[in-house]
Amino acid sequence: MKRRTKIAAVSFATGLLIAAGTAGAAVASGAAIHHPQREAASLTGTAELYRSAGDDITFSFDAHLAAQDTRNPRKAMGTFRFSHYLHGDGAWAEAKVDCLVTGGKVAVVSGVITDSDLPGAKGKRVGVTVHDLGRHDRLGYSWAGVGSPTDTADLPPCVSSAPFEKVKPGTGDFRVVPWNPAL
Structure with a gap:
């Protein structure tokens, strides 16, 4: 059971690092990150x-x-x-x-x-x-x-x-x- 928990935790952490790296690369490349605009x-x-x-x-x-x-x-x-x-x-x-x-x-x-x-x-x-x-x-x-x-x-x-x-x-x-x- 401990081995499954460790594998799941490593998989989750890897996913977070990939997502963070992708977002960081987008910012570094000048790609626009869209935030919802408040209505007027x-x-x-x-x-x-x-x-x-x-x-x-x-x-x-x-x-x-x-x-x-x-x-x-x-x-x-x-x-x-x-x-x-x-x-x-x-x-x-x-x-x-x-x-x-x-x-x-x-x-x-x-x-x-x-x-x-x-x-x-x-x-x-x-x-x-x-x-x-x-x-x-x-x-x-x-x-x-x-x-x-x-x-x-x-x-x-x-x-x-x-x-x-x-x-x-x-x-x-x-x-x-x-x-x-x-x-």
Whole structure:
């Protein structure tokens, strides 16, 4: 049994030395070693908003800007979803991301509604702002001043309101990856 253990250990060590030698030779020869690039920006996570009247409001995000697109936030991809119900009445919508800009712990994402049970919402662009504050995240949305996502006619990409809403304690897990374009 000891002999098998020694043979296995020698074989394993030899394999490690070969792998290390190959990697060292690649570096010495100038061959590029590829490290995965961090994406240029992202906004992910889900939270419920706090309302004293008991409204059930949820926002979920899966928005990403690839590293190669760092100069163009309009190339962001992904989706976000939101819903608002009070006493059984309300609606939900899902939007396809068309712009994402982040700075520090703040993100502004916009998208065009692709699916919803809110009459007149499909095809409308909406924007949402998130402030990633750990357990005290905040959120704002483009229809704050007009009352409904259906009333955001001609909204440009990456436009929203200040993050004035509070996230319900224990529900926020938003994560913002800051955008750092070379200026």
